[in-house]
Amino acid sequence: MTLSGMFKGFPLKAAALCALALTGGFLSQAQAQDGDIRLGIVSPNTGSNARYGSFALRGAQLAVEEINSAGGINGKKIKIFSGDSQCTPVEGVSATQRLIQEDKVGFIIGDICSSVTLAMQPIVENAKVLLVNAASSNPAITYKAGVGGFKWTYRNYPTDEVRSLVVLDYATKQKNFTKFAVLSVDSDYGRGAINFTKKYLERFKSEIISEDYYKDGEVDFRSVLAKIKNSGAQAIIMYGLADTTPIIARQMVETGLAGKIPLIGNGEFNAPATIKAAPTALNGAIEAAAWLPGWDTPRSKEFVKKFETAYKGETPNNHAYSHWETVHLIAATMKAANSTDGEKVRDAMAKIKFDSAVGPITFDDHNQALVPMILLEIEGGAPSIKGAFVGSIDYPKN
Amino acid sequence: MLNLLGEQLLNGIVTGSVYAIVAVGMTMTFGVLRVINFAHGEYFMVGTFASWFVIEKFDLGYPQSVVFAVALTALLAIVVGYFLMRKMVGAPFENGVLATLGVSLILQNLAVALFGGSYKFFNGGYIEPVELFGYGLAQQRILIVIVCVLVFIGLDLMVTYSRMGKSMRAVSQNIECCEIVGIDVQSVVLWTFVIGASLAGLSGVLTAPVNVSVYGGMGELITFKTLPIIIMGGLGNVRGTLIAAMILGIAESFVAGFIGLQFRDSVGFVTLILMLMWRPHGLFSLQSRF
Numbered sequence: 080m081t082l083s084g085m086f087k088g089f090p091l092k093a094a095a096l097c098a099l100a101l102t103g104g105f106l107s108q109a110q111a112q113d114g115d116i117r118l119g120i121v122s123p124n125t126g127s128n129a130r131y132g133s134f135a136l137r138g139a140q141l142a143v144e145e146i147n148s149a150g151g152i153n154g155k156k157i158k159i160f161s162g163d164s165q166c167t168p169v170e171g172v173s174a175t176q177r178l179i180q181e182d183k184v185g186f187i188i189g190d191i192c193s194s195v196t197l198a199m200q201p202i203v204e205n206a207k208v209l210l211v212n213a214a215s216s217n218p219a220i221t222y223k224a225g226v227g228g229f230k231w232t233y234r235n236y237p238t239d240e241v242r243s244l245v246v247l248d249y250a251t252k253q254k255n256f257t258k259f260a261v262l263s264v265d266s267d268y269g270r271g272a273i274n275f276t277k278k279y280l281e282r283f284k285s286e287i288i289s290e291d292y293y294k295d296g297e298v299d300f301r302s303v304l305a306k307i308k309n310s311g312a313q314a315i316i317m318y319g320l321a322d323t324t325p326i327i328a329r330q331m332v333e334t335g336l337a338g339k340i341p342l343i344g345n346g347e348f349n350a351p352a353t354i355k356a357a358p359t360a361l362n363g364a365i366e367a368a369a370w371l372p373g374w375d376t377p378r379s380k381e382f383v384k385k386f387e388t389a390y391k392g393e394t395p396n397n398h399a400y401s402h403w404e405t406v407h408l409i410a411a412t413m414k415a416a417n418s419t420d421g422e423k424v425r426d427a428m429a430k431i432k433f434d435s436a437v438g439p440i441t442f443d444d445h446n447q448a449l450v451p452m453i454l455l456e457i458e459g460g461a462p463s464i465k466g467a468f469v470g471s472i473d474y475p476k477n
Numbered sequence: 478m479l480n481l482l483g484e485q486l487l488n489g490i491v492t493g494s495v496y497a498i499v500a501v502g503m504t505m506t507f508g509v510l511r512v513i514n515f516a517h518g519e520y521f522m523v524g525t526f527a528s529w530f531v532i533e534k535f536d537l538g539y540p541q542s543v544v545f546a547v548a549l550t551a552l553l554a555i556v557v558g559y560f561l562m563r564k565m566v567g568a569p570f571e572n573g574v575l576a577t578l579g580v581s582l583i584l585q586n587l588a589v590a591l592f593g594g595s596y597k598f599f600n601g602g603y604i605e606p607v608e609l610f611g612y613g614l615a616q617q618r619i620l621i622v623i624v625c626v627l628v629f630i631g632l633d634l635m636v637t638y639s640r641m642g643k644s645m646r647a648v649s650q651n652i653e654c655c656e657i658v659g660i661d662v663q664s665v666v667l668w669t670f671v672i673g674a675s676l677a678g679l680s681g682v683l684t685a686p687v688n689v690s691v692y693g694g695m696g697e698l699i700t701f702k703t704l705p706i707i708i709m710g711g712l713g714n715v716r717g718t719l720i721a722a723m724i725l726g727i728a729e730s731f732v733a734g735f736i737g738l739q740f741r742d743s744v745g746f747v748t749l750i751l752m753l754m755w756r757p758h759g760l761f762s763l764q765s766r767f
Binding site: 129130133292293294299306309325326332334352 | 741
């Protein structure tokens, strides 16, 4: 990206590569015993999305411990191998290749960032390694999976298309908004979500009157917020980064938008730290989430409790949940297939019916999980859950 | 429409003030040393981290944290200046590029190693909005503009009247002559660099309350925003830097407000290309340096 960005981490990487060349093969052999189920997790463990990666790994680790302590799968234990994608396709691809070639994983969960997952798909397809995505929401991932092409990709996470649809439905019908301004992150995720919103604008007789995208690391939103304030928009559609939401929310307070034009979409609007940063700006914010800690089902509550016990009281986020649930889903599929063979597990996943914490999960012919989304609104400084919605979307004809 | 124009102008001035304080340190260092300091943004980052750290861990107030942050950045600059920048006098251009890039990598990764790679939340400063000419503005931003004006008045007085300032001008014009008349060039370079880095640290803490996020790579963006400004201002030209920073700040603000936020970062780079093509010595003549 930038000059120093190119060199960043170079000495570290070189050292790590040398160490890997010398000891890598022996190390992973020693750690994992023959007969273990090797599960790779590709996630951003450094960089601006490292927080998500850390949640994802902890969630997966928790599930693995639960499964292993309950006797494993047909007596076999699961062993996690982690790869760092840094949320960039280049790093994600090399991490995936390392997991497949050096760590010999048979199953991969990854990535959080949609751009990385899209780049990983052809690699797992060639290697015949089962990829179960647990946190990427770009619809293209499963447009191209199942009958769409890639046989080895599954996704256990709602897509941006479902999310856009659910949010737009609620905003237009419950709040009577018809004029929207867009302020999303400039990425596959941010732009993708807006494209799907556009697809359904006509159905809800609404329009987008301004469209802006911000770069990762952007800190100055005053100009664009001033424009939005004067544009007559009733709400700001934002599919953004959790770390940027507090910055935008604070500048909404500054520029006098807070309490007048709410944020709708997704970007951890419901996180306590975000709300604390600018309570007035987030009041009335509408967010569709795959899961949140306040979701009131026994399995969900049990997960939160286990996670908090395991990680010093830290409250899990939706990536922790989705990775935890996806490890359990893979384990359940292995049990249903009565096998840990990649191909048999892959075929069994198409027919599985799994009871998750948000509802029953089944997969459609594009290997996309039909999993509900939770809709919430920030009221009086706390998220209030408005319900769970399943969206069945129309796939584009090839 | 007029209303929106005024607001964007105000936004531009606020943004320009931040750019100006950061860029002036870089341009001064270039003036005496002929080295583009690629690690300049990292001193911005160090200042922010220092302030964040004492607020979070020792519960210090924001004003005290500003003092601590600037002091720490100055101390770091003295160390780097003494062992590195001072020795750059008369060295080939590539040495400066490599050395400062190296410092940049070390500082960035040190911050990540010490505090982790995730974004930190900056709690502190004066973020309450106030009305100014009918536009909402955080108090902190008014403070930034005031500090910017004070910094530039101070620097102007210094280079005009103080012995240190006069030596800085002399060194930027002719190093050999300075050595003949007995000016300690290395010491002038060291202290110019310390002042420049401390100003970067100061602007880091000043902007932290409104920029909210604190992370290891935050200085990189600043360095690359600064490059077009110091070239536009004329490398080494203090007053030119202020005007160039304002021009870029206002231009960015108008682009973000009237064209689209996604095109904002391109303003600086387009400016850089145009300047290098038509006026590589900057908008203002070289004579007006300092």
